[in-house]
Amino acid sequence: MNERLIFVTNDDGYSSRGMEAAIEVARRFGRVVVIAPETVQSGMSQAITMYNPLYLRRIPREDGVEMYALNGTPVDCVKMAFDHLLREERVDLVLSGINHGSNSAVNVLYSGTMGAAIEGSFYGCPAIGLSLCDHSADADFAAAVHYCTEIVRSVVEGGVSTPLCLNVNVPVGGVDSLAGVRVCRQNRGFWREEFYRHQDPRGREYYWLTGDFVNAEPESEDTDEWALAHGYVSVVPVHVDLTDYARLDDLRRVLK
């Protein structure tokens, strides 16, 4: 059997700690190629770079991992991999992450990590977005590495059909303290935003986005937010048909 080829990217940049955690997972399953953003691309969603040239820069490593940095978005990195660098090869799996911070609930829409995972799934191989619900600089990725490894093993060895895109979130805690893996649906909720207002050194007023997530259904036990709040690793299968089928008939009556 040929060695598997695992493509890894993220939205925190090629030099993030979460990237090394993702590589640790990926190396257990085959040859690893990384193209990741030069700089932090959190909140970049499924954005693509249309009006700037992209530069691909080789990052030397001594562990056999082929790594490049790209001055673009996470989705640009995936396109660069499949449509250029790995065009002649068969990629067996896309891993995006491990993100510093949660991408559960509606955050799947804003997340650069999940933007890259969704993009990866377009190319016909399984794609998994991995996130640890911990923004701190000294976050412990041990449990995330453990559970992500288990999930990747199940996907690559379990005969899961494609297209497949998973949104995996790991709560804070040690391997033994977590409750296990739970397949969920996306929680309904929204961000209540605030804009931090201040004056810059030139006296101009600026705004900076901040806010809190509001869980619209905290009692629902089948959501990713509930799973995470109860110590489970949440796994949400993601698809990209945004059609609201339930509204079609209603709208056909109204829009003649």
Next chain:
Amino acid sequence: MNERLIFVTNDDGYSSRGMEAAIEVARRFGRVVVIAPETVQSGMSQAITMYNPLYLRRIPREDGVEMYALNGTPVDCVKMAFDHLLREERVDLVLSGINHGSNSAVNVLYSGTMGAAIEGSFYGCPAIGLSLCDHSADADFAAAVHYCTEIVRSVVEGGVSTPLCLNVNVPVGGVDSLAGVRVCRQNRGFWREEFYRHQDPRGREYYWLTGDFVNAEPESEDTDEWALAHGYVSVVPVHVDLTDYARLDDLRRVLK
């Protein structure tokens, strides 16, 4: 009855021709407030600006429209409207567009126009993304203005329930040559990308994204691509639960 409040944004920037076309539609239904990006934000999807301060700049106009430019993404503009500028008011409708170029099929995911429309729908009012399938500088917006007006009228007067987000695309053609409005589902398909490669003036190799959309189901008559190809204005109702419900049971068996 109080005058309606219509919030308008786009992804082509506050000074684009499509913005003026959207304002022409919006003014027919009430008071118009615009916050739109300073610069072109095409392909920015649902991206938010997390690591930069935002500056809000008033753009003087003499037509009664209250317009601001923001150095952020389309979604930033929507958040700035609902969570700051219009926080104390009730917005009746969000219009995003009119975009220069199609946002049908999978482009709904990459589109800054639709990112803003989706974001607007989170705030509980109807939100409509408007696009004209014409990138040319001298594109004729007359048919787009006509049909978008009809659709907005149906939404604001027709008692359509919220949340509601519509992805409206208008094909090239005059008002009389188009076939009418068609409520559709999102077409399945993907982008086959290529990277244009060249050397910059310093001799460094760069890449620039380009590509073609591949329609995976050209014969399906219920899709937006089919509608546009046959001269119809396509309307796809959009929702934001990305859960792939059909995969839940399968995954629960595989991921234990």
